[in-house]
Amino acid sequence: VLSRELQLYFEKVTSAVKGSDTALKDAALKSVSEDPGIHQLVPYFTQFVADEVTRNLRNLPVLVSLVRMMRCLLTNSHIHTELYLHQLMPCILTCLVGRNLSAFPSENHWALRDTSAELVGMVCRRYGTAYRNLQPRITKTLLHAFLDPQRPLTTHYGAIVGLSVLGHRVVHLLLLPNVTAYYWKVLEPQLHAEDAVRQMEARMCHGALLKVTGRFLCEHAGPFLELLTGKGQEDADGSMDLRSLREMFPDFTKRYEELYSIFGEALLPYISGTCGEGGASGNGVGLEMVLQSKKNHHKKSS
Numbered sequence: 001v002l003s004r005e006l007q008l009y010f011e012k013v014t015s016a017v018k019g020s021d022t023a024l025k026d027a028a029l030k031s032v033s034e035d036p037g038i039h040q041l042v043p044y045f046t047q048f049v050a051d052e053v054t055r056n057l058r059n060l061p062v063l064v065s066l067v068r069m070m071r072c073l074l075t076n077s078h079i080h081t082e083l084y085l086h087q088l089m090p091c092i093l094t095c096l097v098g099r100n101l102s103a104f105p106s107e108n109h110w111a112l113r114d115t116s117a118e119l120v121g122m123v124c125r126r127y128g129t130a131y132r133n134l135q136p137r138i139t140k141t142l143l144h145a146f147l148d149p150q151r152p153l154t155t156h157y158g159a160i161v162g163l164s165v166l167g168h169r170v171v172h173l174l175l176l177p178n179v180t181a182y183y184w185k186v187l188e189p190q191l192h193a194e195d196a197v198r199q200m201e202a203r204m205c206h207g208a209l210l211k212v213t214g215r216f217l218c219e220h221a222g223p224f225l226e227l228l229t230g231k232g233q234e235d236a237d238g239s240m241d242l243r244s245l246r247e248m249f250p251d252f253t254k255r256y257e258e259l260y261s262i263f264g265e266a267l268l269p270y271i272s273g274t275c276g277e278g279g280a281s282g283n284g285v286g287l288e289m290v291l292q293s294k295k296n297h298h299k300k301s302s
Contacts, residue, residue, distance in 0.1 A: 017065045029072045036078035046084040053091045060102040097145045097158035105197045113158045121165030149186050153201035164212040180258045214270030
């Protein structure tokens with residue numbers, strides 16, 4: 001049984017989260033993220049979030065506040081929210097891949113999906129070791145959403161940005177191999193649709209794919225170039241060693257050409273060493289360098 005003080009606290013916080021007073025809402029959420037004495041309220045807060053997400057599936061401002069509240073609960077170091085992940089994760093995934101998360105298509109539900117994806121990544125990094133089936137289950141859910149051509153483009157967008165935060169192996173093994181087929185069979189026709197909303201949704205999916213593809217190439221093109229030229233070491237510095245690259249991506253140039261045929265010169269800011277919007281990187285390499293290195297390597301071998 002909650003004390004009267006905790007009951008009042010719960011009522012004020014939940015009222016602020018659903019309300020329109022920005023200052024009050026910010027203060028309430030800050031308290032949820034830092035207060036060490038709210039552990040008794042965690043099951044009530046998680047149930048509140050679950051109920052309100054269900055009730056407000058097309059109320060974007062409320063959904064944004066609820067995702068912020070989930071982040072605050074998950075980042076409060078004084079409480080054990082991992083016990084309630086089974087309630088929170090469906091809410092986060094709903095705000096990531098839900099069909100309609102706003103009253104009008106013009107509302108920026110894309111930012112909500114981006115924030116939800118960041119939250120998915122945070123949960124997997126923090127609890128993935130202790131709960132071994134957590135990330136595989138999330139990955140399976142998102143991959144199915146991405147590969148289902150009957151799902152709306154809004155869901156595809158959420159799946160793309162969700163998969164992109166689950167690590168380079170998920171991007172490499174599950175997302176990138178499906179980009180070409182997805183683009184030509186699903187996305188490309190919608191980019192030329194007569195419906196302006198459908199066109200806009202397709203452009204958002206295209207942009208999300210470009211970003212995750214470009215960042216992957218920016219981070220790993222350097223080691224790949226060493227792989228192609230035969231100059232790399234098995235213990236090369238970086239997030240992926242060359243032995244893994246040989247096993248996981250035996251024909252990088254072919255895949256690179258396929259991606260270039262889709263995204264064209266939009267990839268150049270990433271692979272030229274600037275990582276697009278992500279800032280400078282010392283591992284970037286241009287397409288021409290990779291292709292030329294491959295040709296030179298074949299000549300030397302013959």
